[in-house]
Amino acid sequence: MKVTIDNLDGAGAVDYSSALCGDGPLKISRTLNAPSICSGMLDVTDAALPVPVRRGRVVVTAANGTILFTGYIATDPEAVYAGTGLKGPVYRYAVSAVSDEWLLDKQTVPLSGAGLGQSGGQLLTTLTNRVDAGLFTTTGVLNGLAVGVFEPSQTENWSVNAGGVASATYAAYRVLDGAIGMQPAGTVTHTLSDGDGSLQVAALKTTSVKELANDVTVSGDMEPTAYVTETFAGDGTTTVFQLSEDPFRPKKTANSAQFLLDSFNEEVLDTQIWQLNDSGSHLGLSAAGLTMTGGNGFDGQTTLTAIDPVEMGGTLVVEAGSLQLGGASAGVVCGLYEGATQSANCFVGYNVRQSGGNTVVVPFVNGAEVGTVFPMLQGHIYTLRIRLHCVEVQRVSQTYYAMVDGVVNSFGGGLVAAPMSLVFELQDLGVASNTPATVLYDGPVVTSPVSCSFVAVNSVQLFGSMGYCRITQTGSGWVVSTLPSGVKMTRLIGVAGEGVDCKVSAAGKVTFFAGRVPVAGELVTVTYRVQQRAVARMEDAASVAEEAAGGVPGTAQWLGKVLKPAARSSMDCESAAMAVLSFSASRAAAVAGTYVAVNPQDVWPGDVLAVTSAGQTMSVVVRRVEIADGMGCPEMLTYRMSFANDWAEGLGLTLSEAIAVDALLPSTALNSTLPVGSGVLSNLQQLQVVSATGTALQVDSGTAPPAGGGFEVRRRDGDFGPGVDQDLVLRSPVRSFSIPREGQIEHYYVRMFDGSKPPLYSRFSSAVFTDLPVSE
Structure with missing residues (x-):
């Protein structure tokens, strides 16, 4: 091996x-x-070779020119006493270096949203550019x-997050010689066979480290379950209404409470x-915030776009604050786009245009104007909000990968279709803070995109400034009032001072602000989701039958948690x-072992060893490689490779042996x-x-x-099925049906x-x- 170290002293790389x-x-x-x-x-x-220093750059090269390692000395070398020489005590120095990503690991991983349906390569590149482009x-x-869904963790360093991206896509990353690489596991295959002499059978050691499992139960995160529609009666004085259940809220992560914020x-x-x-x-920053000084006159060519996509689930609030728009402005602000940034692809946003010599904003839905046209007064400062409510909080399903018989298979994935309710509101910051926000549009859409790109500004020719921009995920709650006249209106949720109607706490308490209290005869309907631990149980029936062939029970159960x-x-x-189950029901998938070879082709973790011995071929993924210098001439490099299949050591799926206690x-x-x-069957999203x-x-x-079916109504959840009479209220064969009232407080x-x-x-x-109230 050739080892060079650059000690950052101006001497460059020195041969050690x-x-x-x-x-x-x-x-x-x-690893x-x-x-x-x-x-x-x-x-x-030798005085010609100084003691290596911390942060010194290390490069190790094989005799054939292959670069084996590049990195940095992470800690000061340790002096190890080696005896006494002619000039006194002699010390040797133990040196330890970490590969190049050590530089990235020293940087902060910024707060970011989740990747949705993106390739692993896209996610890794974005992560790297964010840490240190x-x-x-x-x-x-x-x-x-x-x-499917991947969210980087701000509390972990770059390499942990990069490893998560690679593992989630059944790939292997490496950082070598100033370059980051990632390729699917098994891209490189090393063929070993006792038939051609490439396999030293004595150096091959295998073992089965886990028992077969053909009945698997796994738990996951907390998930939204029942779709609740809860109705209260206003009396003109009651300001607080307590929900029967706590509304589901996504866990507090980068992609939940505060998805995006920039001041x-x-x-x-x-x-x-x-x-x-x-x-x-045309776009820049000034004391007023984001400053817009025109555009090139074309749609979609002067834009400020958020890097992360937005999952269109639950209740989202999109907000542009301290907004001023000058004359001759044209374009779209606060736009969510499905596809390329063109007005025709704008799912929701505020269209800015000229009308009668005035600059106006108009709600924009699916590329067309809806609702009320609002003229922006010169010198006034506004807050624009778009509220989006979808009964489905999670619109993108997760994808898992596993290697089966040497081929990577995918499981899961897919998108969740759902309707959505929309409210566009505007607040003039020059009026009192308790003045209600002006609602420009309040209506539903039958279908909605699963994810969108957020474009704060699409300037055809915009003039003005925006003080801040944010997107907030507030959970699953949505409040609608039906007035005694029969008119329905969405009640705006937020905090006092935003011109809204009420707030909804995590404990399910709906509190109306002064001046917004429901009047007598008003029906207040709160839509939300309840929560429960996600869990599933699956079995491989063929394996159960095979195991039972000897007259013993064939079920081999395993319980765990998906991490x-x-x-x-x-x-x-x-x-x-x-x-x-794709690997746990196969004994071969539980194989782990080692193989030792001298001077083989360079092997990296993620490579596959195709081992043929005694006429049987086994494909295993290399998990760790240790290269030791034999200190010989010619060069002797000993590679000790640890390999495993998925049931022995997970790659595309990380599991815990302990299932969640509340599952x-x-x-x-x-x-x-x-x-x-x-x-x-499908859930009743629009009931x-x-x-x-x-x-x-x-x-x-x-x-x-559905044909031959209908709708079953019960007083308790969970006991649905034919022949189960307890708690049954009715079965209806038609879409619309009536439930007789039995008391003031009812749950169906x-x-x-x-x-x-x-x-x-x-x-x-x-x-x-x-x-x-019920009738006597």
Whole structure:
């Protein structure tokens, strides 16, 4: 080996090969999706070779020119007493270096949102550019497989997050010689066979480290379950209404409470948040915030776009504050786009244009103007908000990967369709803080995009400034009032001083502000989701039958928790369980072992060893490689490779042996040969109470019943099925039906069922909760 060290003293890279010690040979340890470590002992008694320093750059090269390691000395070398020489005590120095990503690991990982349906290569490149753009080249990063949902952790360093991206897409990353690379695991295969002499059978050691499992139960995160519609009666004085359940809120992460926030108060635009497309230099920063000084006159060519996509689930609030727009302005502000940034692709936004010599803003939905045209007064400062509510909080399903018989298979994935409610509101900051916001549009859309790109400014010719911009995920709650006249209006949720109506706490308390209290006869309907631990149980029926062939029970159960990629729903848990079963029911998948070779082709973690011995071929993924210098001439490099299959050591799926303690374990297992979700019907996303009288609730399920089926109503959740009479209220074969009133406070749960034997039901209930007077 040739070892050079640059001690940052101006002397450049110095050859330390002659200082390598035989009793402390140089070793390089490579671990799959983690930094590499190079360690060894140096004898630097020769005055020509200074003691290496911390942060010195180390390069190790094989005799054939292959670069084996590049990195930095992370800690001061340790002086090790070696005896006494002619000039006194003699010391050798133990040196340990970390591969190049050590530089990135010293930087802060910025707060960012989740990647949705993006390739692993895209995510890794974005992560790298955010941490320190230009420090390393990323040309060796291949796009590879797609991630369902991946959210970097701000509390972890670059290499941990990069390893998470690579593992989630069944890939391997490495950083070598100033370049970041990532490629699918198994891109390089090393063929070893005892038939051609390339396999030293004595150097091959294998073992089975886990028992077979053919009945798998896994838990995930907390997920939204029942769709609740809870109705209260106003009396003109009551200001606080307590919900029956706590509304579901996404866990507090970068992609939940505060998805995006920029006060535009720095010297330059934050490239960790935005992508700027502005060849004419029309967008910049000033004391007023983001300053707009025109555009090139074309749609979609002068834009400020958020790097992260927005998952269009739950309740989102998009806001542009301290906004001023001058004359002759044209363009779109606060736009969410499905596809390229063109007005025709704008799902929601504020269209800015000229009308009668005035600058006006108009709500924009699906590329067309809707609602009220509002003239922007010169010199006035405004806050524009768009509220979006979707009953589905999670619109992107997770994808899991596993290697089966040497081929990487995918499990899960997909998108969740759903309707959405929209409210556009405007607040003039020159009026009193308790003045209600002006609602420009309040209405639904039948279908909505799963994710959008957020474009703060699409300037055809905009003049003015924007003080701040933010997107907030507030949970799953949405409040609508039905006035005694029958008119419906959305109640705006927020904090006092924003011109809104009420606030909703995490504990399910709805509090109306002064001047916004529901009047007598007003019905207040709160829509939200309840929560429960995501869990699924799947079995490999063929394996169970095979194991039972000897007259013993064939079920081999395993319970655990999905750690990475996150299982946000029971459907995700089903996908993860299917991925686990793809390898846990095979004894070969539990194989782990080692192989030792001298001077082989350079091997990296993520490579595959195709080992043929005694006529049988086994494909295994290399997890760790240790290279030891044999201190010989010619060069002898000993490679000790540790390998494993997925059941022995997970790659695309990280599991815990302990299932969540609050998981309600399913009593029966689903068949892993059936597609995920095939055992349930659609949820009743659009079920609503059409009217509530003192004697009955009129319900519209929102969809036609399936052939031979209908809608089942019960007083408790969870016991749906034919022949189960307890808690049954009614079964309706038609879309709209009436539920007789029984008391002031009532809870009903509704699921759809079909005509199959046994019938299939919706996965989750749609719940109708009421606190309304009844007739005597």
